[in-house]
Amino acid sequence: MSTTDELLTNLLRPFLRGVSPEQQVPPETPLISLGLDSLKAIDLLFSVEEHFNIQFPDHMLNGDTFATHRALSTAVESLLAARAK
Amino acid sequence: MTQAAIVPEQTRKLVREVILPHARAVDEEGRFPKESVSALAEAGYLRWFVPRSLGGLQGTVSGFSEHCAIVGEGCTSTALILAMHAQQTAVLAKHALDTHADLLRKVASGYLLASVTTEAGKGGHLLTAHAPLIRKGSQILFERTAPVVSYGGYANGYLATMRESEEALPESVALVAFEQASVQCEVRGEWNAMGMRGTCSVPMHFKGVLTEGAILPGAFRSIALQTMVPVGHIAWAAAWYGSARGALRRLTSRRNATRRTGDSAEPLYAKLAEIRLNLDLVWAVIEQAARTIDQLWSSNAQQEAYEAIPFNVLINNVKLAAARLCFAAASSLVELAGLAEGYLPAQSGIERVFRDLRAASLMFHDDRLLATNGRLLLVEETDFLRRAASP
Numbered sequence: 431m432s433t434t435d436e437l438l439t440n441l442l443r444p445f446l447r448g449v450s451p452e453q454q455v456p457p458e459t460p461l462i463s464l465g466l467d468s469l470k471a472i473d474l475l476f477s478v479e480e481h482f483n484i485q486f487p488d489h490m491l492n493g494d495t496f497a498t499h500r501a502l503s504t505a506v507e508s509l510l511a512a513r514a515k
Numbered sequence: 516m517t518q519a520a521i522v523p524e525q526t527r528k529l530v531r532e533v534i535l536p537h538a539r540a541v542d543e544e545g546r547f548p549k550e551s552v553s554a555l556a557e558a559g560y561l562r563w564f565v566p567r568s569l570g571g572l573q574g575t576v577s578g579f580s581e582h583c584a585i586v587g588e589g590c591t592s593t594a595l596i597l598a599m600h601a602q603q604t605a606v607l608a609k610h611a612l613d614t615h616a617d618l619l620r621k622v623a624s625g626y627l628l629a630s631v632t633t634e635a636g637k638g639g640h641l642l643t644a645h646a647p648l649i650r651k652g653s654q655i656l657f658e659r660t661a662p663v664v665s666y667g668g669y670a671n672g673y674l675a676t677m678r679e680s681e682e683a684l685p686e687s688v689a690l691v692a693f694e695q696a697s698v699q700c701e702v703r704g705e706w707n708a709m710g711m712r713g714t715c716s717v718p719m720h721f722k723g724v725l726t727e728g729a730i731l732p733g734a735f736r737s738i739a740l741q742t743m744v745p746v747g748h749i750a751w752a753a754a755w756y757g758s759a760r761g762a763l764r765r766l767t768s769r770r771n772a773t774r775r776t777g778d779s780a781e782p783l784y785a786k787l788a789e790i791r792l793n794l795d796l797v798w799a800v801i802e803q804a805a806r807t808i809d810q811l812w813s814s815n816a817q818q819e820a821y822e823a824i825p826f827n828v829l830i831n832n833v834k835l836a837a838a839r840l841c842f843a844a845a846s847s848l849v850e851l852a853g854l855a856e857g858y859l860p861a862q863s864g865i866e867r868v869f870r871d872l873r874a875a876s877l878m879f880h881d882d883r884l885l886a887t888n889g890r891l892l893l894v895e896e897t898d899f900l901r902r903a904a905s906p
Binding site for chain 1: 642684685686822887890891894896897898899900
């Protein structure tokens, strides 16, 4: 698991229910089924953007990007890679 | 056959003859305004949102706001009771015609509905619930404690938020509607508050067995965003607006109550003008929101329209504007009217209105709405909320 994955897991945990400090966030489980609602999703967005110092472009701000841990991680890594260029 | 519409002049008459005359006693005794609510029931106000096919008036939110404001001019508690009842009725009318036609018919004949959404440890968050519905065969066991149920001891029916099941997350909310007679309903405390003293907002405990038919169909989020929250905010705001407007009217109609000549005259005029300015601003937002929701409903808009950020910000702003500006108006009125008229119990009832409107910011705390609006504004130019809510 990449560093991004680990960092993201730590950012995600406070917004989810039933994921204890020892557990990983299942990569493909819909975050909605773990308790993420739309207002929490906004807070999660702010947390991710601030922590990784990125800004999601509008076209990436949708249910798909925030659907699962994997989807979000992929999106974050692509933005980090784009910034590194 | 069309139901006769209720015209504002009828409401004003009711306020003059029944609602205002009882307001002081209701406040002093901290009792349910039974004379005023009965008068409203007899004249048909409780069936405002019931469809005509079930004996109701099938009215608009705009029309309701106007009447609710006039009632507020007489008595804030009565107006809030009317508002909250209307909120529940609208929810049933728009989302539960198939499952709750019977209850709606009873509302048309005078049933009063109350709301059970408060829960210990929840912090006033509407879209979560903790106490679960427990299914045992075809029965649904139901037990709910609520710290604040407005006029709960006087209602004939209730709408309560529950967690869908023991396994479900708190975000999975079901709304149930049931009659007072069908479950054990226990009032567990008193209401002896600074203001809104007639709302008798007591802690309650409910226990019983429900059938599947008690559960409103559809996602609770849709019910909340399409009806429960918009009607709630608009109706409460209209009540608060009316309350402040009534106090202002009563003060200005007795010109000898204020010193209007000499050095203090110009500041007096300015203060009066500012009070009225604030109230006009509140009414403008109420009218805009009421027009918007009426239009969304009549065009059968889909859930997506109700997820739109500008709409949500507006609906929150109705409550915020009314809560702060109506209380500010009442506070200014106390200053303006002085000791005899503003601070002591007087004909104009300004001190009662001040105490009543102090509650407005606490009724679903303004801070929560401001925090929500702030968040929404930061993603308003994107489509995030809409797209995040519909994966």
